[in-house]
Amino acid sequence: MDSSKMDEFLANAALLAAHLKEQCERATASQQSSADDLRGAAIVVRRTIEEGKRELVEHAGSAVSTALAEKIPAATNDILETSARLKQVTDRFHNEQAALERRMRLLGTSTLSAIAVACAVLIAGTGYASWYNVKRAQRAHADAEVLDALRQVTITACDGAPCIKLEDGLRRWGKNRDYVLVDGRKESSGEPTGERQPK
Known part of the structure; x- marks a missing residue:
């Protein structure tokens, strides 16, 4: 109401x-x-x-x-x-x-x-x-x-895929490891460019 x-x-x-x-x-x-x-x-x-x-x-x-x-x-x-x-x-x-x-x-x-x-x-x-x-x-x-x-994260696009800058230990974007990849609407044809960071 x-x-x-x-x-x-x-x-x-x-x-x-x-x-x-x-x-x-x-x-x-x-x-x-x-x-x-x-x-x-x-x-x-x-x-x-x-x-x-x-x-x-x-x-x-x-x-x-x-x-x-x-x-x-x-x-x-x-x-x-x-x-x-x-x-x-x-x-x-x-x-x-x-x-x-x-x-x-x-x-x-x-x-x-x-x-x-x-x-x-x-x-x-x-x-x-x-x-x-x-x-x-x-x-x-x-x-x-x-x-x-939201003040603690940065949301952007990584080669057209949405990604966010977040904490360590998550799957990263290959070109800038400060960003974590997020699944988009379209399925990717292969493995993401980033890889899971070892803890």
Whole structure:
């Protein structure tokens, strides 16, 4: 992978991270808005309970007055109805509270998942960039070794055949024994002009 593709990959990873961050921020804002709405609903439910309690007190007072007026059966029915209404309000409050808790858990899980995905993408991008840089450094080191080796040899042509000036003890060119013969593309018809130098 060349440098431009690497830069493009890193740019794409950065855009993806920014997009995921924006998604997380939107999810957080939505979660905050939902929490505010549910808090408002809880306040309304509390008010309803308080009103129910007041109604219960009023009905209880009315029932006592009615009982004192010799209407005990009707007063008992009023008390039972008020108790049933209060129980309904309490049950509704508990149901809404449970729904609020479920929604908060779901929003929290979604936000954490988005953050985890963003972190994984960033870590993968960083790891790939590091791996790519290490490979480039290794290639640069190998290229430096080749260049260093090339500085220590002389490549030329000996009667049209390629040859190099190298260490002692190798097959030499007959006209200048400083050069070692190298096999070319064409097969030679006979023995090379050089001979192996005895060590």
